Amino acid sequence: SAVISQKPSRDICQRGTSLTIQCQVDSQVTMMFWYRQQPGQSLTLIATANQGSEATYESGFVIDKFPISRPNLTFSTLTVSNMSPEDSSIYLCSVDTGLGYEQYFGPGTRLTVT
Amino acid sequence: QKEVEQDPGPLSVPEGAIVSLNCTYSNSAFQYFMWYRQYSRKGPELLMYTYSSGNKEDGRFTAQVDKSSKYISLFIRDSQPSDSATYLCAMRRDKLIFGTGTRLQVFP
Numbered sequence A: 001s002a003v004i005s006q007k008p009s010r011d012i013c014q015r016g017t018s019l020t021i022q023c024q025v026d027s028q029v030t031m032m033f034w035y036r037q038q039p040g041q042s043l044t045l046i047a048t049a050n051q052g053s054e055a056t057y058e059s060g061f062v063i064d065k066f067p068i069s070r071p072n073l074t075f076s077t078l079t080v081s082n083m084s085p086e087d088s089s090i091y092l093c094s095v096d097t098g099l100g101y102e103q104y105f106g107p108g109t110r111l112t113v114t
Numbered sequence B: 001q002k003e004v005e006q007d008p009g010p011l012s013v014p015e016g017a018i019v020s021l022n023c024t025y026s027n028s029a030f031q032y033f034m035w036y037r038q039y040s041r042k043g044p045e046l047l048m049y050t051y052s053s054g055n056k057e058d059g060r061f062t063a064q065v066d067k068s069s070k071y072i073s074l075f076i077r078d079s080q081p082s083d084s085a086t087y088l089c090a091m092r093r094d095k096l097i098f099g100t101g102t103r104l105q106v107f108p
Helices: none
Strands: A004-007 A010-013 A019-025 A031-037 A043-050 A068-072 A075-080 A089-096 A103-105 A109-113 B004-006 B011-014 B019-025 B032-038 B045-051 B054-058 B061-066 B071-076 B085-092 B096-098 B102-107
Touching (some): A019 A031, A019 A089, A043 A068, A043 A075, A043 B096, A103 B045, B004 B085, B032 B061, B045 B071, B071 B085
Parallel strands (some): B011 B102
Antiparallel strands (some): A019 A075, A031 A089, A068 A075, B004 B019, B019 B071, B032 B045, B032 B085, B054 B061, B085 B096, B085 B102
C-alpha cells in the first residue's frame, strides 16, 4: 500500500485567486492522479501526472486552469487557478502502485470558493 | 448513459443485517473491478478488488463480478455501525471509472 498526505486539508478562498495543493507519498510511484469529487457525484479524473513528463488532462480540464507539477517520484502539486464558486469541491491525490489494480487515495483537500 | 451506474441510496440497515451493494456497467472492456469505502471527510479506501468474473471473500465482505450481465456486487455480512460509510464501485480499463457511491448507514 501507499500512505498519501495532502496539504492543505481544507481552505476557503476568494473568487479570482489561486490555490496550490500538495501531495506527498511515502514511496516512489510512477503514476499520480488528481481527482475532483463534487457532492453527490462520482470521482472525476482531472489529470494524470508522470514524473519527467507533462501531465495528461482529461476532457473538460485544461492546463491553464489546473497546472500540475511532478518534480519527483514522491511529490506532486495541483493548482486551481482563477477560482470561481464552481471550483468548490474536494480534490484528491491518488497513486498507482503499478500492479494494475491497486490505486490509493489521499485524504483530500476540501476547497470552498466564496 | 453513464459507463458505471450505482444506486446512491441512502441505505439504512440494522446492525447484523446482510447488505448488498450493486453496480452495473456498459463497457465490456473493464477487467478490474474494485470497491472503495469512504468515510465522511476522508479519502476513498480500497476495500476489495476482483479481476474478471467470479467471487472474492475477505472476512465479512464478498465481492462478486458477473461479466455476462455487466453487474458487480459487494455483500457485507453481520454489518456493524463502523461499516457506515459511502461505498464506491470502480472499474478499470486505461483508467479508473467510479460509480457515484452508495451511502450506507448501519444503526445499532
